[in-house]
Amino acid sequence: MDHHNFHGKNIPHIELKPNMKIEDVVEVFAQSGYNGRQLGEAAKLYAKMIDDGATICLTIAGAMTPVGFGGIFKTLIERGFVDWIITTGANVYHEDHFAHKLPVKQGHFDVDDMVLYEKGIVRIRDVYIDFEKTMKAEDKIMQNMFKEKFIDKSFTSAELCNFIGKITKEKAKNPEKSFLASAYKYDVPVYISTIGDSSIAMNLAVHRLRGKEYNFDFVKELLEQAAILYNSKKSGILELGGGVPKNTAQQTGPTLDQILDREDGGQDYIIQITDARPDTGGLSGATLQEGKSWGKVQDAHEDVVTVYADATIAFPILALYAISTQKKRKPKRIFKDLDKFYKKLQSDYLNNKK
Template sequence: MTDEDTHSHVVPGSDEELSTPDVRGYDFRGSFDFDDLLQSYATTGFQATQLAEAIDIAEQMQAADATVYLTFTSNIVSSGLREVVAYLVREGFVDVLITTSGSLTEDVIKTAKPFKMGKWNADEGALRERGINRLGNIFVPSDRYVWLEEYLYEFFDDFFAEEKIRTPTAFARELGATLDDEDSVLKQAADNNVPVYCPALTDAEVGNFLYYYRQGYDAEVGIEILDDYDSLIQDGLLADETGLIAVGGGVPKHHAIMTNLFRGGADYVVYISTGVEGDGSLSGAPPNEAVSWGKIKNHETNYTQIEAEATLVLPLLVASAFKQE
C-alpha cells in the first residue's frame, strides 16, 4: 500500500458543498443581547440547536392557536420551575396540565412552607434523624407533610360532603380554589379554568391520606379516573390542532400522547428529557418513536427533543418562545 493510498484513507476529501448553515456560536464582543444569544443556539450545535428547534416549534404552536398540553413530573414543582409553570398558566399559554400526584401535594405545601436548598452529598442517616427529606440538592423538612395532612383532612370533609366519588380534575380544581399564593400552579389553574389531570393521584401523600381518611372517617369516598380520561380524549378530538410540551417522562407524558392518538396524533411536540432510549422505556422514548404509534403526526419539522435536565432549559424555552416581545 502506497503513501497515496493511506493518505486517501486518512483524508478522503469531499467534492460536495453542503447548503446547511455554518456552525457558529454567539459573539460576546460588544454589547450583550439575550435574544441574539438564544438565536445563536440554532447554529451552535448539539443540544443548543435542539433547544432552538424547540423554541421554533413552541412559537408554531402559538401561531396556530393550538390547544397546548404541558406535562411534567413532580420534581418540576419541587424545584424553582414551579414558578415557571404557574407563569405559563397565569398568562394563558397552556390549556391542559397533566402531572403526577407529588406535584399537587408539593404545590400545596409551598403555598405555606417553602422547600430549602440543600446539597447532593448530605449525610442521609443524619438527615433522617433530623426529620429532613432530600430531593437531589433540595431539602424538605418532614413538618411540611404534617401540615399537609391537616390541611387535606379539612379539605376532604368539604370535597366529599355532597359527592362521595370524585375525579382527579375536580380534586385539583377545588383544592386550587382554596389556595392563596400567586405562584401556586393549582391556584392559577383553578383561577384560569385550566384542567389539571392526574391519572396516578394516589401515588403520593394524597393517596396515603385518602387511605387513612377512608379507613377512619368515611368508607364510601373514592376517586374515579375514567371520567377524566373521557374528557381528555373528547376535548382533544374537538381541538383543531394540539401542541405538547413534555417536561420529563412517565405517566404524564404518555397520557398526553396516548389521548392524542384518538385524534390522529399531536401536531406540535417538544420533549425535554434525560431519559435514555436504550432501555425501551416510555420516559426515554424520543418523539419519532411516538410517530410510529400514531401518537404524533408525521411531519419533518413538528417535533423535537432536548436531551437535558429541565431546570437548565425550560426557563430559556419560556423566555424566548413565550416571554420575549
C-alpha cells in the same frame, strides 16, 4: 424532508455580547449543533405553537415544584401559553407548601441520610423539606381539605385539583405562589396521571379508614383528555421529563384512533425535554418518532423536537423565550368546557357506530 444533502445553513463563528437578550441566546443555540441546537429549535417551536393558537398541554414528571418551578408554570398559565396540564401528584402536593408559607430550603446532595432522618429532614436531591413544619403541616391541610369533599361520588383528578386551587386561592397565606390557584382562576384543567402514587392519595387514607369512600373515575378522565384533542383545531404538548404524564398526554391520539375508530392522527406538535435513553425501551426515553407508529403525533419529521437535557436547565430558557417574544393569549378556559367536549366526542362516536 430529505436531509441527505449539503444544503444546510452555515454555522456561524458565534460571538457573545454583553447586551444580548434571551432571543439572542436562543438564536445562538439554534445556529449551533447537538442539544444546544435542539433547545433553540424547541424554543422556536413552542413560540410557533403559541402563535398558531394550538391547545397546549404541559406535562410535568418527577418533582419540579420543590425547586420553585411552579412560579414558571403560573406565568405560562397567566399568559395563556398553557391550556391544560398533566402532572405527578408530587408537583401538586409540594407546590402547596409555597402558598401556605411552609419552609422548603436548599440543602446538599452529598449527605448522610441517616443523620437527616434523625433530624426530621426530608431530601429531594439537594432540596430539604422539614418533616414536621412542612410535610406534617401540609398533610393536615390536605386532610382537612378533603374531609367532606368528593365522598361517595365519582370524580376526576381535574376536579380534585380545581378544588385545591379554589381553596388555595381563597384561604392560603400566599395564593399568588401557587400554579394551582392560577389554574383555578383561568380554568386550566390539571390532571394527576397517577394519583395513587402521591401524598395526596395517602392523605385520603385517614378518611377511608373512617368509612368514607373516594371513587376516582379514571376512564372519564382518559376520555376528557382525548376530547380536548378531539375538540382542538391544533394541539401540542410540552413535555418536561417523561414518565406517566408524557404517555397520558400522548395516548390521546391512540384513544381516538385505536379505540374509538377515528383517523385523527394525534398531536400536531410535541416538544420533549428528557435525559432518558431511548435504547432501554422505557417510556421516558421513547422518541417522538416512535410515537408516530402509535398515532401519537401527526408527523414523525416535522414539528417534533427532543432536547436531551436536564429540564431544570433547559425549561426556563424555553419558557423565557416564549414570554419575551409572544403576546399574551386569551385563556381557552378548557375546564369549563370539559363536559361539552366529552358529550361531543360521545355523540360522534355513538352516531358513527349506528
